[in-house]
Amino acid sequence: MLYFNVIIYIIIFISGTASSLTSDEIKAVQYLKKYGYFDGQSDTAPCNFDKVILENALKVFQSIAGLSVTGALDEATLNIINGHRCGMKDFGKYYNVHDVDMGSITWSKKNVTFAVTKYPSYLRADVTDDILMKAFGFMSKHINMIFTNVLYAPDIEIQFVKSIKRNNYTSFDEGSHVTAVSTVPGILGKIYINDEIEWSVKNKKGFSLFRTAVHQIGHILGLGHGNFTSIMSPFVGIQHEFNELKSSDDALNILQTAYESLPKKSSLCSAKSIDTIFFTRSYQYLYVFIDKYFWKMDSNRDKIEFPKLISEKWKELIGPVDAGYQDENGWTYIFMGTHMWKYFGNNLEDGYPMKINEVFSNGPEEVFSD
Numbered sequence: 199m200l201y202f203n204v205i206i207y208i209i210i211f212i213s214g215t216a217s218s219l220t221s222d223e224i225k226a227v228q229y230l231k232k233y234g235y236f237d238g239q240s241d242t243a244p245c246n247f248d249k250v251i252l253e254n255a256l257k258v259f260q261s262i263a264g265l266s267v268t269g270a271l272d273e274a275t276l277n278i279i280n281g282h283r284c285g286m287k288d289f290g291k292y293y294n295v296h297d298v299d300m301g302s303i304t305w306s307k308k309n310v311t312f313a314v315t316k317y318p319s320y321l322r323a324d325v326t327d328d329i330l331m332k333a334f335g336f337m338s339k340h341i342n343m344i345f346t347n348v349l350y351a352p353d354i355e356i357q358f359v360k361s362i363k364r365n366n367y368t369s370f371d372e373g374s375h376v377t378a379v380s381t382v383p384g385i386l387g388k389i390y391i392n393d394e395i396e397w398s399v400k401n402k403k404g405f406s407l408f409r410t411a412v413h414q415i416g417h418i419l420g421l422g423h424g425n426f427t428s429i430m431s432p433f434v435g436i437q438h439e440f441n442e443l444k445s446s447d448d449a450l451n452i453l454q455t456a457y458e459s460l461p462k463k464s465s466l467c468s469a470k471s472i473d474t475i476f477f478t479r480s481y482q483y484l485y486v487f488i489d490k491y492f493w494k495m496d497s498n499r500d501k502i503e504f505p506k507l508i509s510e511k512w513k514e515l516i517g518p519v520d521a522g523y524q525d526e527n528g529w530t531y532i533f534m535g536t537h538m539w540k541y542f543g544n545n546l547e548d549g550y551p552m553k554i555n556e557v558f559s560n561g562p563e564e565v566f567s568d
């Protein structure tokens with residue numbers, strides 16, 4: 199009889215422990231476990247999880263998500279857990295929120311190339327290229343690095359896929375709410391963007407491809423996740439529209455420490471070389487381009503704009519510029535990497551940038567292929 203009672207007690211104890219977590223709480227444990235919130239608890243089955251440990255992890259999660267820090271699994275917390283997010287962990291081997299050791303995982307070169315090697319099914323290839331160029335340019339505005347779009351053998355490869363399985367850090371399944379994942383910085387990088395998502399070309403709330411690309415480029419450069427005000431916030435639904443990295447964003451300071459700020463504006467006279475130079479129509483003005491800056495001079499060679507960031511005049515361009523000219527009708531053509539931009543004044547013509555080999559389809563391959 200005593201033996202029977204002990205068995206009953208064990209059954210009650212086990213079932214009592216198992217039912218102490220609700221199905222939502224078990225879901226929360228699985229989610230937090232996946233994104234690295236339980237140090238040393240990874241072997242505990244979700245249904246046997248200690249409520250206090252879950253509560254503490256929820257507090258950290260809520261703080262990162264900008265929610266009320268209660269430790270309770272309330273509706274707002276569940277909404278974020280059920281929402282879309284970046285697939286990289288919030289804590290783990292490479293990245294920790296606000297604790298990114300970038301010293302050992304940065305790119306050692308300043309010129310890094312990129313290419314989309316698998317385009318999305320939902321967006322046109324040229325639109326996709328344009329958004330990604332803007333996203334790389336966005337990062338490039340703040341650090342001493344240059345990103346160039348190439349056709350072959352890129353340093354950073356971008357693929358739109360419905361699922362990817364590489365390792366614990368770089369994977370997502372079909373039907374998941376993961377927007378994208380990336381590899382860590384190094385010799386070669388890969389960004390996998392979820393092709394099941396209908397990406398928006400607008401930089402607004404929702405599934406903005408631009409914002410997701412900037413975030414993943416942050417990972418490729420070595421950034422971990424930041425809180426809800428940062429471009430490195432892992433959550434999609436609560437991100438705000440942004441056009442510039444805010445000086446209050448930790449991501450900016452960490453990037454500039456790791457990769458240095460933009461080089462100081464140099465003197466045109468002391469420059470070792472220039473990237474390109476051209477006259478406007480009727481030889482009215484002369485433009486000189488070096489790295490991310492340009493100088494504009496009048497016919498007396500007096501500098502009237504000196505030096506300015508190229509992106510201040512032509513906001514779609516970062517530099518360095520490979521070549522440029524202005525025709526007799528006042529159209530300005532700028533060549534960078536594999537693409538050509540066509541401007542009238544500061545305004546980019548619809549449909550541009552275009553791939554150089556599409557504009558000049560009969561051009562010599564050695565000139566226009568890369």
Ligand SMILES: [Zn+2]
Nearest residue numbers: 284285286432
């Ligand atoms: Zn991320």
